[in-house]
């Protein structure tokens with residue numbers, strides 16, 4: 453069969469729009485779904501996504517990627533890697549799957565919104581592939597952990613987590629519903645693909661792929677590399693949207709969307725990826741510290757890309773750079789301490805050699821976060837385990853829905869940023885979190901944080917057991933220390949030697 457050369461038809465096809473006959477253009481592309489902002493359709497036709505692919509090419513490449521990931525899994529199934537893997541590594545996988553598998557499903561909705569409602573034909577074309585990408589990601593990240601359910605029911609949280617009111621799941625849902633499910637196609641495209649995907653998923657996927665390969669987990673490494681190759685393609689949809697908005701004098705609009713999505717992404721990564729990289733990954737397998745990754749991917753690459761678009765660095769940039777030294781250490785300390793409230797087993801990661809590594813990567817760590825760990829270690833050495841477990845709940849931010857943290861010890865700087873809105877008092881973990889709320893208070897005002905729900909009597913009985921029940925954390929799913937506290941033995945020996 454004679455085929456027309458790709459170059460002869462591709463641009464015409466990907467930029468095809470049509471003139472509606474039975475409905476008006478506004479009915480076809482209602483503003484609240486489309487987000488066209490009154491920019492004429494001819495201008496949207498100039499939208500030029502940098503990555504071009506045809507359907508036959510797409511199918512061929514994706515088939516190979518899928519075959520690759522699934523066959524690595526099948527080939528290594530008998531290797532029983534998980535049975536000899538470090539418990540900290542297992543925790544990374546369980547936390548990752550629970551937080552991300554169904555978020556990928558959510559991303560399908562976002563891609564679908566662009567595929568249907570974007571006025572830019574090139575965007576609709578690319579988003580159709582994006583939908584199929586995200587479907588693949590959700591399938592892969594549900595299928596892989598499913599095989600492990602027989603080993604431990606925490607694996608089931610890949611599917612379960614986002615259906616529960618577990619606090620980290622609540623935080624994830626609040627974020628994804630904000631940036632994906634409740635915005636027009638263009639706002640969503642900028643927030644999800646430009647801010648979250650180019651900014652942050654690189655971190656989770658490239659950073660963890662490197663650590664996974666180091667740790668010998670070739671199944672997970674090939675899975676997430678396979679996903680990342682899709683991300684790096686469909687994440688390019690947001691850039692041309694920003695470019696068009698800037699050209700049309702709507703820079704402030706684009707800037708605001710990015711500033712919100714970037715800050716919110718950062719807070720989620722500080723509680724998820726930060727502890728994984730600096731505490732859960734066994735030290736000998738760490739390729740870089742979380743801060744080094746952030747500096748390379750976010751500070752280096754993302755900062756350049758926003759400046760290239762004609763935007764400014766977010767107004768809170770200096771604070772963000774300072775927080776790279778603090779936030780995730782506080783989050784880790786909190787998650788470990790409140791370990792029964794998560795669906796994975798937090799790994800403390802504070803052995804003497806690990807503390808040395810932390811001090812080297814984060815000078816001053818021993819005098820700040822280290823001092824809190826000293827208290828925990830002292831309790832463990834003296835068999836007061838109950839004092840290393842929570843009885844109350846932490847103060848939670850009404851924007852990020854994660855605990856409000858700061859740097860402990862002499863420079864104690866934890867601070868609540870309150871805001872009164874329509875007779876209700878809200879608490880925020882930072883100035884930017886409060887600023888996000890102030891951008892559109894009605895969007896967020898009715899949401900109850902985990903602590904708000906506790907105080908409203910939604911958990912019975914009103915103690916940790918009631919909170920665990922509310923979070924659907926059953927026995928066997930409730931988080932414990934990754935090593936059953938055996939890591940503290942070395943400190944017991946040290947204390948013994950000192951005493952003897």
Ligand SMILES: [Fe+2]
Pocket residue numbers: 556559585586589679683
């Ligand atoms: Fe994805």
Ligand SMILES: [Fe+2]
Pocket residue numbers: 559586649683686
């Ligand atoms: Fe994606």
